[in-house]
Amino acid sequence: MAVIFKKTYRFAAITSGAITFFLALAMGVFFFFSKVNNYWYFGAFVVISYVVCFLIIQYRVERMIYTRIQKIYDDVTLLDKTSFAKPQITTDMKTLTREVERFAQNKKLEIETLKVRENYRKEFIGNISHELKTPLFTVQGYILTLLDGAMKDKSVRKKYLQRASKGVERLIYIIKDLDMITKLEVGDLNLVKENFDIIKLLKTIFDLYEMKAARKNITLTFDIDYEEKVMVNGDKEKIEQVLSNLIINSIKYGKQNGTVEVSIENLIRNKVIIRVTDNGEGIAREHIPRVFERFYRVDKSGSRKEGGSGLGLAIVKHIVEAHNEKIYIESQLGVGSEFSFTLEKAK
CATH class of the missing domain: 1.10.287.130 (Signal transduction histidine kinase, dimerisation/phosphotransfer (DHp) domain)
Incomplete structure (x- = not known):
């Protein structure tokens, strides 16, 4: 039955076997002409030769590979020598090649x-x-x-x-x-969380931007009549900034005689989702992944005409994420847009 070696020792095992074979052959010739008939000496010689060759070759190959690869880590600044340990050395070139390919892919x-x-x-x-x-x-x-x-x-x-x-x-x-x-x-803005009525806050924002919306004859409205309070937990001032930016954005890019509608829905037991929907210009699909980037403008000429810092949606995203919440966008060009974000209910 053949002995199955680990790949890390296969090179040393095969090479030691070849060397031992030739040594045994030479020793057999020597015993034959010397007329020595003690086969125990011959067997012991073969075993000792194989073990000594194996240990020397394995050590030397490992040492050679380790030294040369360490030099590469020293010479190439892209590699971090501290991530390379001696136990990782292997005489199996497939494993070594795989490690190098993995490193190259990561880089x-x-x-x-x-x-x-x-x-x-x-x-x-x-x-x-x-x-x-x-x-x-x-x-x-x-x-x-x-x-x-x-x-x-x-x-x-x-x-x-x-x-x-x-x-x-x-x-x-x-x-x-x-x-x-x-x-x-940089996480340097402290949030002052409190319980507040999101409906009351939205009504205040509607009153604040009613004149701005009236210039384009845009109606600011809720999806239904909210007769009861909807209590949420968050930084009231920052959430007001989020809602203000979203509503101003909807007014900016809304159509004449259009509508900006806000709805609040229960998402899960301890979350609500606030949606701000308009029937304005909409956003092309290729622009949607980038609308929350700083200074990114979908329609550069139009947005500059409307004014703004170009940071509104980026600030909205960061404030929502600072609350450990999520913000979403759905939009279709020529149909309108919907921005929505989650918020924790008041306990």
Whole structure:
């Protein structure tokens, strides 16, 4: 019955066998011409030769592979030598090849991820530069015009200063949103959770943006009449910001004479889901995965005309996730959009 060796020892076993065979052959010739008939010596010689050869070859091969691979880890900065231990050494080349292929695959994924992040970084820098440049140039233009002589005309002076003030307000608005989203991303924003009535909060928001919606003859409404309170638990101020951003977004991209509808449904025993639905422009499928990115704009020309910092939906997502909740989007181009998020019920 053949002895089955582990793959890690197969090379040493086969090589030792070959060496022992030739040694035994040479020793057999020596015994034959010397007329030595003691086969015990011959058998002991064969066994000892095999064991000694096996141990020496196994040790030397392991040492060679370990030394050379360690040098690769030392020379190639992409590899971390601390992740490589001596017990991992194997003389089985299939195992070694598999490990190298696994490492190469992991590095390939890391490189692809870094490329995506680099593209995102470049796009983000370009977007933020544009967002800040527009109001800055506007303010600079009005101030330079005033300095060039328009300041002497009181009516022009007042009008240009008012416009410059609006440009400064837009800059402050963008910087505040950037500060907010930075704190949310690094987890530096503390949530003050409390129980509150989500229906009452929504009615307050409806009253606040009623005039804005009226300019496009958009109706802000609930899906049904909520006669009873719906108590939830969360940071009331932050949830108000979430709902305000979603409703403003629906008004911005809503159709003339359209509707923005809010509904609250029981999701599971301790959760509700709040839906904000409009019958506006809708979002194309290819844009949906990116709508929560900072400064990402589906329709750049239209959204700039409508104003905003371009950070509203990114802030919404981070606030919802800071509550350990989920936010969803469903949209169809030309039909409308629905943004929904979960929230914990009041205990």
